[in-house]
Amino acid sequence: MPHSAFFEYLLRLGDNALILGHRLSEWCGHGPILEQDIAMTNIALDQVGQARSLLQYAGQVEGKGRTEDQLAYLRDVGDYRNVLLVEQPNGDFAHTITRQFLFDAFNYFQFEALKQSSDEHLRAIAAKSFKEIAYHLRYSSEWMIRLGDGTEESHQRMQAALEDLWMFSGELTEVTEVDELMLETGVAPDLRSIKKLYDEKVAAIVQEATLVLPADTWMQSGGKTGQMHSEHLGFILAELQFVQRAYPGMEW
Amino acid sequence: MDPKQKALAEQFQARIDADEKIEPKDWMPDAYRKTLIRQISQHAHSEVVGMLPEGNWVTRAPSLRRKVALLAKIQDEAGHGLYLYGAAETLGIDREELLEELHTGKAKYSSIFNYPSLSWADMGAIGWLVDGAAIMNQVMLTRTSYGPYARAMVRICKEESFHQRQGYEILLTLCRGTEAQKQMAQDSLNRWWWPSLMMFGPSDEASTHTQQSMDWRIKRKTNDELRQQFVDATVPQADFLGLTVPDPDLKWNEARGHYDFGEIDWAEFWNVVKGNGPCNRQRMQARIKAHEEGAWVREAAMAYAEKRQKRQEERKAAVA
Ligand SMILES: [Fe+2]
Ligand SMILES: [Fe+2]
Ligand SMILES: [Fe+2]
Numbered sequence: 001m002p003h004s005a006f007f008e009y010l011l012r013l014g015d016n017a018l019i020l021g022h023r024l025s026e027w028c029g030h031g032p033i034l035e036q037d038i039a040m041t042n043i044a045l046d047q048v049g050q051a052r053s054l055l056q057y058a059g060q061v062e063g064k065g066r067t068e069d070q071l072a073y074l075r076d077v078g079d080y081r082n083v084l085l086v087e088q089p090n091g092d093f094a095h096t097i098t099r100q101f102l103f104d105a106f107n108y109f110q111f112e113a114l115k116q117s118s119d120e121h122l123r124a125i126a127a128k129s130f131k132e133i134a135y136h137l138r139y140s141s142e143w144m145i146r147l148g149d150g151t152e153e154s155h156q157r158m159q160a161a162l163e164d165l166w167m168f169s170g171e172l173t174e175v176t177e178v179d180e181l182m183l184e185t186g187v188a189p190d191l192r193s194i195k196k197l198y199d200e201k202v203a204a205i206v207q208e209a210t211l212v213l214p215a216d217t218w219m220q221s222g223g224k225t226g227q228m229h230s231e232h233l234g235f236i237l238a239e240l241q242f243v244q245r246a247y248p249g250m251e252w
Numbered sequence: 253m254d255p256k257q258k259a260l261a262e263q264f265q266a267r268i269d270a271d272e273k274i275e276p277k278d279w280m281p282d283a284y285r286k287t288l289i290r291q292i293s294q295h296a297h298s299e300v301v302g303m304l305p306e307g308n309w310v311t312r313a314p315s316l317r318r319k320v321a322l323l324a325k326i327q328d329e330a331g332h333g334l335y336l337y338g339a340a341e342t343l344g345i346d347r348e349e350l351l352e353e354l355h356t357g358k359a360k361y362s363s364i365f366n367y368p369s370l371s372w373a374d375m376g377a378i379g380w381l382v383d384g385a386a387i388m389n390q391v392m393l394t395r396t397s398y399g400p401y402a403r404a405m406v407r408i409c410k411e412e413s414f415h416q417r418q419g420y421e422i423l424l425t426l427c428r429g430t431e432a433q434k435q436m437a438q439d440s441l442n443r444w445w446w447p448s449l450m451m452f453g454p455s456d457e458a459s460t461h462t463q464q465s466m467d468w469r470i471k472r473k474t475n476d477e478l479r480q481q482f483v484d485a486t487v488p489q490a491d492f493l494g495l496t497v498p499d500p501d502l503k504w505n506e507a508r509g510h511y512d513f514g515e516i517d518w519a520e521f522w523n524v525v526k527g528n529g530p531c532n533r534q535r536m537q538a539r540i541k542a543h544e545e546g547a548w549v550r551e552a553a554m555a556y557a558e559k560r561q562k563r564q565e566e567r568k569a570a571v572a
Binding site for chain 1: 300303304306307310311312313314315316317318319320323324326327330331333334337372425426429430432433538541542545546547548549550551552553555556559
């Protein structure tokens with residue numbers, strides 16, 4: 001297996017966790033209910049924790065001595081490999097929940113399969129992360145249903161969020177060259193089979209939430225290949241990296 | 253006071269004097285209940301408003317390890333808010349009412365959170381000084397006379413000491429770092445020192461609530477005693493960091509066995525209490541905004557829960 005492809009793949013996993021965790025952490029102290037503030041912080045904690053393990057391992061695989069922090073804090077937009085979905089802004093709680101659900105549903109099947117990865121270290125990370133991700137999916141599914149089938153207002157907000165975010169769901173299961181290489185070497189699952197599971201899960205929850213999936217939506221991608229991120233990522237990094245950039249080369 | 257009330261009040265005070273815990277269903281004087289609601293809710297609000305200055309740096313934490321630790325700390329504070337709202341609710345008031353009082357300015361919260369967090373070092377100073385000052389107060393409150401409050405404090409204190417060590421460790425790292433980092437730490441101490449001393453409240457002469465609260469054993473030490481205890485514990489820690497406490501009058505008093513320290517700027521203290529601090533308005537606006545923007549979420553959750561229950565009942569009825 002080409003080394004660089006495995007590195008790329010680990011960056012994708014790590015960057016997804018980091019950027020979504022970062023987004024969720026923006027809610028900290030501003031949640032709609034104190035209990036949900038805690039719950040979202042909890043998920044953010046899990047995700048940044050996962051990002052640490054994954055980026056640490058990515059740095060090891062790359063073999064240039066880069067640490068988790070060098071990877072997180074010293075790469076610019078073009079070198080980030082997260083999907084576009086996770087860098088979308090929090091919006092209202094409906095957007096945050098919908099973004100989370102659309103990601104969790106994918107991440108759940110992805111990590112379930114990664115528990116069988118041919119790579120031992122990734123297998124270990126996946127085993128630990130999967131338990132957390134299963135909880136995330138339960139949480140976001142429950143809120144999809146609760147808000148979709150709640151009041152007239154919440155229903156409308158959820159439907160609007162789904163319309164806004166659905167176009168970023170395709171990238172999750174899009175098969176790229178790196179994915180083909182990972183599949184060949186048994187590192188990662190076939191995204192085509194993940195897509196089946198994903199579509200089923202999303203359809204079921206969306207239906208229970210009394211929402212409607214947008215039809216014939218253009219699917220935008222470009223995040224995980226690094227070809228074209230959205231304008232949001234630069235601002236995320238400006239914040240995330242501020243201290244490291246303003247005071248280079250120091251221990252914190 | 254009618255004889256029956258008088259007997260109850262005497263019985264109550266006797267229990268307090270015997271160091272018995274008062275429990276929610278026990279008889280208590282109205283003023284005791286009111287004082288506790290005021291104090292516990294003020295404490296709960298402080299935990300929640302206190303999330304804001306720290307939340308301000310979550311997205312800018314300088315390493316992933318620090319980001320995780322800071323998130324976990326703020327999450328703990330939210331948890332403290334929850335237990336404390338719970339403890340207040342045992343006195344017959346609900347969270348919605350308490351929040352209303354906060355948002356309308358009727359209830360207070362610790363003024364320390366009306367100061368801005370301006371650098372990463374502030375995450376260290378807040379943990380070390382603000383959680384440190386809170387601990388002095390809260391350790392005392394683990395022995396407070398109202399049972400649910402005392403028990404909430406036991407749980408909270410363990411986490412607060414962890415926060416304090418974590419904050420101190422942030423500053424220690426900075427102080428062992430570059431000149432710029434040490435400067436950042438010193439600047440932070442300069443800004444947080446005096447407001448931290450103010451956290452203990454007005455001086456004993458000026459405090460309106462202290463004596464009654466002491467008699468009821470809600471408080472067991474006066475503001476000035478706690479403040480002195482804090483200064484004595486904290487100054488050696490500042491020395492160890494190699495930082496200078498911004499008080500020219502600070503010096504060890506061999507005869508007293510305590511540090512002497514300078515006069516607090518009470519004009520600033522009262523001014524911030526009255527709402528004229530650097531961030532009072534912004535903190536309240538942030539809380540109100542979160543609450544108002546969350547209204548539809550809370551309504552939807554309630555509507556869904558009702559629908560669900562109704563459906564379950566209908567299903568049961570259909571089977572029967
Ligand atoms: Fe706390
Ligand atoms: Fe506290
Ligand atoms: Fe704390």
